[in-house]
Amino acid sequence: MNGSQEFEIIEHHKLKHVNAFLIQIIYRNFHMHSDFELLSVLDGSCLVTLRDCVLSLSPGDSVLINPCEMHEIDTNGKGITAMILQFSGHFCFDYYPALRNTRFRPCNLRTQFSDDNSYLKFIAQLKTFVISYYKENDYFELDCVRTLIAIIKTCLHTLDCTQIQESEYYSQKKKKERIQRISSYIDANYLYPLRLADLASLEQLTVTHMSHFFKENFGVTFQEYLTGIRLEHALLTIAREKMSVAALSEISGFSDPKYLAKAFKEKFGYSIKEYIHASHSQNKNVQNNDCALTKALQTIIPEDEALKILLWTY
Numbered sequence: 001m002n003g004s005q006e007f008e009i010i011e012h013h014k015l016k017h018v019n020a021f022l023i024q025i026i027y028r029n030f031h032m033h034s035d036f037e038l039l040s041v042l043d044g045s046c047l048v049t050l051r052d053c054v055l056s057l058s059p060g061d062s063v064l065i066n067p068c069e070m071h072e073i074d075t076n077g078k079g080i081t082a083m084i085l086q087f088s089g090h091f092c093f094d095y096y097p098a099l100r101n102t103r104f105r106p107c108n109l110r111t112q113f114s115d116d117n118s119y120l121k122f123i124a125q126l127k128t129f130v131i132s133y134y135k136e137n138d139y140f141e142l143d144c145v146r147t148l149i150a151i152i153k154t155c156l157h158t159l160d161c162t163q164i165q166e167s168e169y170y171s172q173k174k175k176k177e178r179i180q181r182i183s184s185y186i187d188a189n190y191l192y193p194l195r196l197a198d199l200a201s202l203e204q205l206t207v208t209h210m211s212h213f214f215k216e217n218f219g220v221t222f223q224e225y226l227t228g229i230r231l232e233h234a235l236l237t238i239a240r241e242k243m244s245v246a247a248l249s250e251i252s253g254f255s256d257p258k259y260l261a262k263a264f265k266e267k268f269g270y271s272i273k274e275y276i277h278a279s280h281s282q283n284k285n286v287q288n289n290d291c292a293l294t295k296a297l298q299t300i301i302p303e304d305e306a307l308k309i310l311l312w313t314y
Contacts, residue, residue, distance in 0.1 A: 014133060014136070014141075015133070015141060015144055015145075017035075017087060017088035017090055017091040018085075018086070018087050018088070018091060018133075018144065018148060019035070019085075019086040019087075020083075020084065020085045020086070020129065020130045020133045020134075021084055021130075021300050021301070021306070022042070022081065022082070022083055022084070022130070022300070022301040022306035022309060022310070023081070023082055023084055023298055023299065023300050023301060024079055024080070024081050024082075024298065024299045024301060025046070025073050025075060025079065025080050025082060025297070025298040026075055026077065026078075026079045026235075026297045026298065027073065027074055027075060027077070027231075027232065027235065027268075027297050027298075028072060028073040028074075028297065028298055029072060029225075029228040029229055029231075029232050030049075030070050030071065030072045030218055030219060030220060030225055030228060031070070031071070031072075031183075032067075032068050032069055032070045032071065032176075032179070033067070033068075033086070034067050034068060034088070034176070035067055035086040035087055035088050035089075036064065036065065036066060036067060036086065036087050036088075036089065036104075037064070037065040037084060037085075037086050038062065038063075038064050038065075038084070038085040038086075038087075038126065038151070039062060039063050039064075039065065039082050039083075039084050040060075040061070040062035040082060040083045040084075040123060040126055041057045041058065041059055041060065041061050041062065041080055041081075041082050042059060042080075042081045042082060042083055042309065042313065043059055043080060043081040044059070044075060044078060044079055044080030044081060045057065045058045045059070045075070045078070045080065046073055046074060046075045046076075046080045047072075047073075047074045047075075047076075048063055048065075048071055048072070048073055049071060049072040049074070049219065050065070050069060050070070050071045050106045050219060051069065051070055051216075051217075051219040052106065053106050053107075055106065055107070055108050056108075057080075057108060060110065060123070061108050061109070061110050062108070062109045062110065062123065062126075063106065063107070063108060063109060064104050064109060064155060064159065065106070066103050066104055066106075067089055068172060068175070068176045068179070069106075070179075070217065070218050070219045071219075072219075072220075072228070074267075076268060076269060077268050077269075077270070077275070081301070081309070083126065083127070083130055083310070085126060085129060085130065085148075085151070087148060087152070089101075089102070091148070091152075092145075092149065098163060099152065100169065101163050101164045101165075101166070101168075101169050102156070102161050102162075102163060102164075103161060103162055103163075103164055104155065104159050104160065104161045105159065105160040105161065105162075107159070107160070109122070109159065112158055112159050112160070113158060118158075122151070122154055122158075125147055125150055125151050125154070126151060127310055127313070128147050129144055129147040129148055129151065130306075130310060131307065131310050131311070132144050132147065134303050134306060134307050134310075135307070175217060178203060178213075178217075179217055179218070181202065181203070182199055182202070182203070182214070185198075185199065185202055186199075186225070186226060186229065187229070190226060190229045190230055190233070190253050191233075191251070191252070191253040192253065193255070194226060194253075196210055196211060196214070196222045196223075199214070199222065210222075226253075227263050227267075228267075229253075230252045230253040230254055230260075230263075231252075231263060231264060231267055232297060233251075233252045233253065234248050234249075234252040234254075234260065234264070234272070235275075235297055236297060237251065237252065238275065238276055238279050239279060242276065245257045245260060245261060245272055245273065245276075248260065248272075260272065261273075
């Protein structure tokens with residue numbers, strides 16, 4: 001995914017206010033979306049970085065991410081398979097409007113249940129929802145709504161959460177609009193020299209104010225965020241074609257190949273040359289424990305294949 005999706009627009013194809021899918025993720029730079037996102041790891045391990053914490057997730061672990069909450073998913077190049085359920089705060093608004101103003105404390109959900117059986121029952125509900133969503137049997141819409149209500153009710157009873165005031169809700173809405181403008185501007189210009197002062201001018205703020213706003217709402221500094229987007233661009237380019245680090249640096253927005261190499265090493269723990277070699281190796285015996293062989297940083301798993309995975313693990 002490129003920077004144009006750092007504020008992710010969620011489309012609800014089958015059910016209003018709801019979306020579900022299985023996905024393979026190598027790396028996802030800081031981004032946010034307007035829905036709640038319940039992510040459960042089926043295979044692999046990752047770090048999910050939010051504004052106030054870093055969560056280490058292993059197979060079977062899960063996290064509930066609030067609307068407009070910046071988060072990064074880093075698998076250290078190894079990749080994860082995850083089950084994702086996204087639902088709007090307006091789901092069942094006529095019957096439970098408080099959901100729109102509910103905010104959950106970031107955590108590994110497994111740690112919040114009183115025992116493992118209760119947690120496994122919760123994950124089974126999640127799988128039941130996604131299977132019904134994929135199969136589209138008669139009256140699947142009603143089955144999905146019933147199961148999702150049960151999932152949300154469990155979250156409200158089990159997880160730490162608070163209710164924000166209506167004034168805070170609209171304040172967050174304004175922040176979201178500003179974040180959208182900023183992320184869109186960065187996406188349009190990250191291949192060129194870009195300064196924090198440019199964003200400050202865009203929003204008519206002082207550089208100091210913009211710096212504080214960025215760190216508070218994106219969870220990282222402007223430079224860290226910009227570097228992450230440029231690294232994403234470099235990773236996607238490597239997947240498509242082989243080129244030198246110097247050429248890759250130039251087309252990814254880095255001012256110097258050494259800067260790209262250093263940023264890559266710091267982020268992923270191995271050199272960019274190792275990654276390029278592993279990504280384009282034709283040797284089937286190459287072990288990729290350190291460098292992921294991937295065609296995309298995240299890929300939605302086709303429904304038929306996803307169903308096989310879910311039914312096998314159900």
